[in-house]
Amino acid sequence: MNRLLMLVEDDENDIFLIESSEKVGGGLLTVTRDRDEAIQYLSREERYANRERFPIPDMILLNLKMPRKSGFEVLE
Template sequence: MRYKLLLVEDNPAHEELTRLALKKTGFSHDLIVLRDGIELLEYLFRQGKHVGLTRFDMPDLILLDLKLPRMNGLQVLEQLKTDGRTRFIPVVMLSSSTEQSDIQQSYKLGANSYIHKRMKAEEFNAVLRDILDYWFSFTKLPPRVYVEDVVG
């Protein structure tokens, strides 16, 4: 089965680091990269520049940066987890923040995991491999939802 991974990251250097780590893990699934929380919500609900998208499925996993422009990761997470169309999509927070309030709020709002991304490249590669193994190899994910089923 091909999985769909959605990365929400505004920093091009962090995006490139993630892409390289994915390549090293042998990642062979679909990767969608979005730049901020508003774009994520527009993508998921086919609004704004994504309004014309036709039949596509929701992502199987979202890697969500905490510090995003326009709408931060916590605000996005709250909307995802309170909307019946997206509440079951697993969300892993990736952040440079080690603030206990950020970690606690992420879990309070429904994050499935919180990963501190300030680590050496080799360690980040291993962490990302473990995340993908966990979600795509070992975990039984909820049924994939198609946009036609949730919008319209």
């Protein structure tokens, strides 16, 4: 079974690098681009309510210095 990595990142270059490394590692990757989207995903809100389509990640890579609201707010 493949592990699911969730990336919370706003920079397209960083997203590209992680996507490239996950393809090599053979895992699955889901990307959320800001604090609000990450919280919606993890809370099963709005479009992320279906856990079959949006399973709980095994690991989260979280950018702590995102614009508007920081990654620390996701941790709270």
